[in-house]
Amino acid sequence: MPVTFKLKPKVSAVNCNAFPDIPDPLGHGQRAVDFIRSLKHPLSTLPGNAYPLDPWAEEIIRWIYGPRHPDGTRIVKQVVILVPRGNRKTTLTAAITMLHGKGPERRQGAQLVSVAVDKKQAKGVFKEVAGMIDGEFAYAPNLGNGAKAVDAKRGAKIRDYVSKIVFPGGIEYEALSSDAGTAQGRTPSLIIADEVHAWLKRDPRELWGAMKAGANKVANSLTVVTTTAGAGQENLAFDIIEYARKVAKGVITDPATLPVLFEAPRDADWRDEAIWHAVNPGLKHGYPDLEGLRQMAREAEHKPAERAIFQRYHLNMWQDHSSSPFVDMSVYDKGAEPFDLSDFDHKPAWLAVDLSSNGDLTCIVVAFRDGQDGYVVHPWFFCPEENLQRRADRDGVPYPLWADDGFIEPTPGNVVDFRRVEEVIRDLCERFEVREIAFDPHLARVMMSNLAEDGYPAIEMRQGWVTMAPAIKELDRAIVAGRFRHGGHPVLRWNFDNIAAKTDPAGNVTFDKGKSRDRIDGAVAAAMAVGRAAAGGGEEKSIFEDTAVPADLLVW
Template identity: 80%
Template structure:
């Protein structure tokens, strides 16, 4: 009889610290799991090298006392790379494996009930897989739950493990996060969480986890759209950690994303963004077919780039400009430096729901064909959080940081807007104050009576098409400096463009709850600045222009 001595598998990632062997311990446990869809012998869990590296990065590095260094892992990976399978294994590592702690609460949060159930079934399926391949345990157990080593309660998406450990799969719109103290949070597809502003849910879960020693949050998501949302905040922070701009050893960035200027049709780019491709998933032929269709369908191209290459998208499906071009103007500037420069103001007054904004425009001192703009936004103070939930943006945070001014009551107090305009006229060399008279007749007349240079500029095709064209030219040429104001950027990102047969463009909201007021006012201000020193005649002085020409 010969004796075969099996050598312990060599760690393929010696560069990842593992002083206590906890990374190897985690890998060994996950490899012992059974997955019902695995094609490997005995349905062994398919822990491919890219996923094994992630496990070692999370669980290997430790403080001298043995506690885990990584507290948050952010995994940005395209669809089809089996991230849900990986997070299911991580959940069992904390429920049945060496990371378990008596009485621990383990939570996964997905987009809706259907997706939450999918994450739950992934975990439950692996528990059943262990039971199916352990007949000796099954024969000696009195109940199925005893054989499984867990009580699976499918109707409430909950699993109870020995030692009082509970796992529950929640939907992002469930509203049941308060009062929990999870030691493990799996945040799945946060770009699509259904609460209008999911920061409240995120904050509640994280606050609960902060009460538990050695807690872990694992974010798994594909790319989203826009920048005024929780998902972008989380991913952008991880990017800054990855680039070394922020020193935070407790955050592990794992970002499989594609640069916006990459050749999206290049299969080498696909492999770089999809770590599972070399192992047979997602389906390469399926990606090729989608890419062929995307070449001729712009909407399909956006979907392919977002979900399969992790290229973060603009918010609008019919954008005014590439937001990467817009962001070139984010370099900060000081308003005090513009005190002696000619200035043009544009005012967009709101209905009850929209924002009110005053935008100032200056000719750029370094570029004859460029502009500097700065906005002052106003919104009602009452129900500010409700408005944030409705629009899906952080109004309270913007107000706190001075990017928006809430006025008392449930509608914008136009007196505050008037006072701001008067103050700007005192601070700067204001040549014109352009109003769409639709809601502004009273304010415009009041300011005129006080000697301020208020003019009419209706938001119709005749006036706005040239204004939009000049604004577009400045942005594309990199001659539009806005200082990175977040509310103004959100407004620009919301624009959906309508083009007539003559090629004239008009701004529209992408969705009914989107706000574009700042972008409209910016176009008005730039147009008046482009006209010169205030001597250019108003469109309303042209006898050939009829009232019908001025309708948007």
């Protein structure tokens, strides 16, 4: 069955309402619900256009505003809501914004901010808030010449042309796009982060960090993240959702974070309507449209691309990054159990090197045999140190963070320093009993010659169909069989997740980049290393023996 996680803060006091298990010692949860019920929504079908606060949304509101510390301050400071499309999460966040702009949570001079992927999406959030300013006040579009639409009863000023609303008491709400430079340098008491999975135009971690840092300067601030499932794991949205999952499961103790996660497990039957109802809390109330979901499911039966879209946006099944993946990443992740690399010191090993030009990664991968039919691999990644943050922005991954954590080594300059790469190769040959060092000869002639002259077993392994297809086939077999251990190295995983597999008429598979910005260098090197380990290349000779085999004679 689908999994819906929700952390229940440990507070002893209990209130008396429709949700008696939700602590509300000061009645703030109840007053928040009462205020939202007093709102009117232009599209509501209820009498008088009353705001439709359905039970699942009411429960969230009560969990946010009910539980309190002994000093009366709110326990929850961050809410992570993962819910499929069509469940009116934008309407819910608009109501929360109204709570802080005109309702009982308002604070003199407060800054309220919502951030969406682009200007169009930001405008949608803004219109939801503007439409609830007053039941008798119809939202007015841009009146021209910077004119302001004013609610005479409440004094709220709606500035459509800049997506800003000024509430009484100097409270300002502004809707921003994730690529807006003005999103930084603020001290918001409320942040609505909408569809974080789509924040791609800027480095989202930089924006997220700046917004959170500003909110931390304000007492009792609140951040609400609402999103549908994304793709890949090397992104801000996955980091946020994964943290919320760990809080929900009790792996991390953080009462200040409220996880509300409606998602189906990867192995769930996506055609089962019971799954749809469990993951979409609004279905029982008529949204999203059930017949519309049924039609999409019928099309998805025969269109794999449509199936992935249905699973992601309507069941919140987090997707792999590539549209034509080499392997199911949930299967790949079974090899993520950590291991101690020192256990393989002085053991037979096979190295593979993928050298880069310009902005690509350079990678060395070592492969060890693990029993009769398994492999253990470990990578070393290199990238240019210059403009590291710009490269992170371009590729959408945290190069600086990976560098700080030792998963990637930046070398001085704007290209990878091959001298440093060669130095690491020599060190590895001293540490392990290296049988072969496989290179794609492109860009590698000088390094191969240097190593061969000193007796290291450098060989050519061209990255064409003839050489790579058998290596990739063996790699695939090992991963599917659960015989491929990689220790969960995040950069290597990102490379595997980027692979767009191509198959020829004979069934041979080769690796390709899904997009121009994707990097697959580590995956290519892993296939090369596993292929040579499987072939047992170089077992007759090693660098520790007196006679080395010339590199130009060892061509696979």
